[in-house]
Amino acid sequence: MSAIHPIGKQIDAVESTAQQLLLVAPPGCGKTEVIAMRAHHLVTQGTIREGRRLLAITYSKRARDNMARRIQQSLGHERTRGSVTVQNFHGLSARIVRAHGRTLGIPEDVLLPSKRWFSDTVSPLTSDWDARGEAETLLRKLKSQPIDDDELLELVVASRNQIAFKVEEARRLQNKLDYPDLLRHAQRLLHVPQIANLYQQHFDALLVDEFQDLSQQQLDIVSLAAPRNAMYVGDPLQGIYSWAGAEPATVEAELVARCAERVDLDISYRSSPEVLAVVNAVARPLGAVELSAADPDAWDPSGHAYAFSFDTDVEEAAGIVRVARRLVRKYPTESIGVITRSRYRRGQVDIAMSAAADIPVQTWDMSLDTPGLLTTLKSAARGIKTSKPLTEQLQLLFERAAAVIGDDDVETINELTDAISILREKAVEGESIRDALARFREVHVTDAIAPGVHLLNAHIGKGQQFDWVVVLGLEEGSIPAFQAKTAEEIAEEERVLMVMLSRAKRGLIITKSARTTNKYGLRVQRESRWWSTVAGATETVATATENLVRGT
Numbered sequence: 001m002s003a004i005h006p007i008g009k010q011i012d013a014v015e016s017t018a019q020q021l022l023l024v025a026p027p028g029c030g031k032t033e034v035i036a037m038r039a040h041h042l043v044t045q046g047t048i049r050e051g052r053r054l055l056a057i058t059y060s061k062r063a064r065d066n067m068a069r070r071i072q073q074s075l076g077h078e079r080t081r082g083s084v085t086v087q088n089f090h091g092l093s094a095r096i097v098r099a100h101g102r103t104l105g106i107p108e109d110v111l112l113p114s115k116r117w118f119s120d121t122v123s124p125l126t127s128d129w130d131a132r133g134e135a136e137t138l139l140r141k142l143k144s145q146p147i148d149d150d151e152l153l154e155l156v157v158a159s160r161n162q163i164a165f166k167v168e169e170a171r172r173l174q175n176k177l178d179y180p181d182l183l184r185h186a187q188r189l190l191h192v193p194q195i196a197n198l199y200q201q202h203f204d205a206l207l208v209d210e211f212q213d214l215s216q217q218q219l220d221i222v223s224l225a226a227p228r229n230a231m232y233v234g235d236p237l238q239g240i241y242s243w244a245g246a247e248p249a250t251v252e253a254e255l256v257a258r259c260a261e262r263v264d265l266d267i268s269y270r271s272s273p274e275v276l277a278v279v280n281a282v283a284r285p286l287g288a289v290e291l292s293a294a295d296p297d298a299w300d301p302s303g304h305a306y307a308f309s310f311d312t313d314v315e316e317a318a319g320i321v322r323v324a325r326r327l328v329r330k331y332p333t334e335s336i337g338v339i340t341r342s343r344y345r346r347g348q349v350d351i352a353m354s355a356a357a358d359i360p361v362q363t364w365d366m367s368l369d370t371p372g373l374l375t376t377l378k379s380a381a382r383g384i385k386t387s388k389p390l391t392e393q394l395q396l397l398f399e400r401a402a403a404v405i406g407d408d409d410v411e412t413i414n415e416l417t418d419a420i421s422i423l424r425e426k427a428v429e430g431e432s433i434r435d436a437l438a439r440f441r442e443v444h445v446t447d448a449i450a451p452g453v454h455l456l457n458a459h460i461g462k463g464q465q466f467d468w469v470v471v472l473g474l475e476e477g478s479i480p481a482f483q484a485k486t487a488e489e490i491a492e493e494e495r496v497l498m499v500m501l502s503r504a505k506r507g508l509i510i511t512k513s514a515r516t517t518n519k520y521g522l523r524v525q526r527e528s529r530w531w532s533t534v535a536g537a538t539e540t541v542a543t544a545t546e547n548l549v550r551g552t
């Protein structure tokens with residue numbers, strides 16, 4: 001792989017000597033690449049002193065792995081291991097709590113968070129989803145400040161939310177931390193000057209990727225742990241995690257006030273002009289800068305953007321399979337991402353793709369990226385009697401695998417929890433646990449995206465790119481998702497659409513269906529409010545392409 005060098009305004013960001021630097025980069029402008037190049041610059045220019053480290057941090061596990069891979073490519077394995085710590089917030093917080101928790105009376109044997117804990121604890125208390133949501137939101141909000149368990153309990157009591165109170169009581173009895181507790185305690189510990197000082201001595205510089213996904217608490221944690229030579233990189237218009245606690249507006253305002261220097265990128269190194277025309281059409285009303293292609297002529301005539309309307313999602317799925325087959329044959333080294341807002345809308349495509357034996361397909365929500373987890377799961381599944389009720393089989397599988405992994409390894413336990421819930425869905429659809437397990441794949445983050453088709457949803461696709469992207473299901477209820485009600489939630493859906501479209505390098509295919517399948521039959525759908533904007537920015541479809549897609 002040839003080395004990548006910064007170009008244009010990227011150079012300003014890579015070489016900046018500012019102590020606090022803000023880099024705003026729309027999709028494909030090289031955000032992650034600039035982080036890797038700046039890591040290289042800081043380490044090789046001696047900003048990171050002998051024995052000290054650079055902290056590179058981001059929100060999600062996948063974004064963290066993506067960043068780690070690019071930094072390793074840029075800096076080499078040895079130097080990365082010697083000088084760079086790449087983590088996500090839960091990882092850093094778990095490390096701080098484990099190392100220093102005793103200082104604030106947090107028991108050494110406190111149980112670290114696990115994904116199912118909240119839902120397992122709240123389920124016996126109420127079956128009302130709104131009440132559960134309210135309790136969860138309240139607890140997350142109260143825990144987003146550096147208070148101790150007693151102060152927290154007082155606030156919960158004052159709120160008069162019985163469910164939140166019982167959940168909190170159970171947590172204390174079980175000597176357990178939930179995710180918001182991990183961040184709360186890490187923040188409390190970093191407010192102890194001696195502890196903060198240890199981290200400040202350790203980290204000579206900071207790189208934050210995806211600042212738009214951060215909460216104020218997470219910003220406080222990194223600012224205390226690594227205040228010097230900080231670069232915050234992100235794109236407010238790709239903020240799609242406010243449902244999980246991100247506070248894009250307040251975090252951006254805080255960073256704008258804090259950073260003396262700011263760099264804005266507007267050249268896409270990813271996408272063809274045809275793809276960018278669609279991305280710009282959706283991003284414009286959101287107040288985004290117009291993106292232009294770094295080398296527009298290089299794409300001529302290979303860039304494409306098309307829109308297709310179908311009568312049903314079954315016809316749509318058949319059309320997508322025909323296009324994918326043609327692309328796989330014509331461009332055997334290229335990747336095709338088939339992206340939906342939510343997994344359920346992909347049902348017909350999943351069925352049609354699994355029947356197309358000649359197309360290499362990877363389903364991302366059936367992939368595991370912790371090395372060895374798949375083997376652990378398969379051996380744990382051995383001997384579990386299929387005559388037992390499904391819940392018991394899955395519970396046993398979880399317990400056996402979790403015993404091998406160990407409670408400390410929060411990230412792997414999380415991945416295990418996800419895998420178990422996918423197995424549950426597949427089993428409900430009639431597939432045996434063993435057959436579903438056989439379809440899981442191990443994906444290593446160091447691998448480049450393989451040629452062939454990749455089936456994924458919007459949130460998993462963030463930060464990724466494919467030669468071709470099919471975005472399907474542009475109907476109301478799918479995108480925007482039916483859950484989105486307020487103006488703010490709808491704006492977040494528009495950003496989700498922008499994130500999906502901007503994964504494409506060379507070509508984009510966008511589809512909608514007039515009717516989609518559910519368990520009662522076909523249901524009439526209204527086209528998405530953004531369909532005409534998106535379709536209006538695509539090219540006229542040539543007859544040959546139309547015939548290919550329609551199978552005529």
Ligand SMILES: Nc1ncnc2c1ncn2[C@@H]1O[C@H](COP(=O)(O)OP(=O)(O)OP(=O)(O)O)[C@@H](O)[C@H]1O
Nearest residue numbers: 004005006007027028029030031032033269270463
């Ligand atoms: N200076 C450069 N020279 C060559 N290629 C570059 C350069 N900068 C970025 N690229 C390429 O452009 C593409 C997009 O870069 P990158 O993934 O870093 O963008 P991003 O801003 O993180 O995107 P997103 O926010 O959409 O995830 C990648 O293929 C990357 O290798």
